[in-house]
Amino acid sequence: MSASPSGAAPPRLWAITPPVGTPEVDAVDAWSPALGDVGLWLRTPGDAPDAVIERCAAVLARARTRGVPVVLGAAAADLEAAADAVARHALAGVVLRGDPDATALRDARARLGPDAWIGRSIHGPAVDHDVCAFSVLAPIFAPHTAKPSPSVALGLAALTRVAAAPGARVVALGGIDAESAVACVAAGAWGLAGIRSFFGDVRRIAEDVAALRGALPTAKHGPTSP
Secondary structure (H helix, E strand, O other), X not given: OOOOOOOOOOOOEEEEOOOOOOOOOHHHHHOOOOHHHEEEEEOOOOOOHHHHHHHOHHHHHHHHHOOOOEEEEEXXXXXXXXXXXXXXXXXXXXXXXXXXXXXXXXXXXXXHXXXXXXXXXXXXXXXXXXXXXXXXXXXXXXXXXXXXXXXXOOOHHHHHHHHOOOOOOEEEEOOOOHHHHHHHHHOOOOEEEEOHHHHOOHHHHHHHHHHHHHOOOOOOOOOOOO
């Protein structure tokens, strides 16, 4: 059964799996009562789709029991394998990394079908917002989670410019916490994503996720369906 009902809007909060190690499955339980607003994004930079699924198998299973929709992060070059993994594991869709162009997004739509959520990672101005369900802009601020190659924070002004594009549904990522979440939403973010807030200290996850959820009501809405 598809985890993304036809025409349903994607979640506005995205929990991204840590880049290394086994994601903590108990973290999923701590997202309550915001579970209806949270989606799980399985991501391992540089790994093929099956390797991502294998590493995240336990947290994927827990997400299923909690009714959390799951998407798979993948490179456009791995789209065929990603589409196969989405079908085999009844995932809700994919997030294509590396600023994919409209051709890659349309190819993903053709392969995954009309009900799947097609997201993309972007790192600057983008067009073709009508081709995808959401665009994840990063990093807005310096990331809390260490990365192999440091990147320059884009800042709120860049977020505002990207979010102002017609039909844009922008998810802010990078250094997002309770305080910066409010600023991102005020700058035009439709949604918020992170790693540490969802997979950090289990004693703080519920508080952190609640703060992100509380920042969302004033977010600008994009189209109502992918």
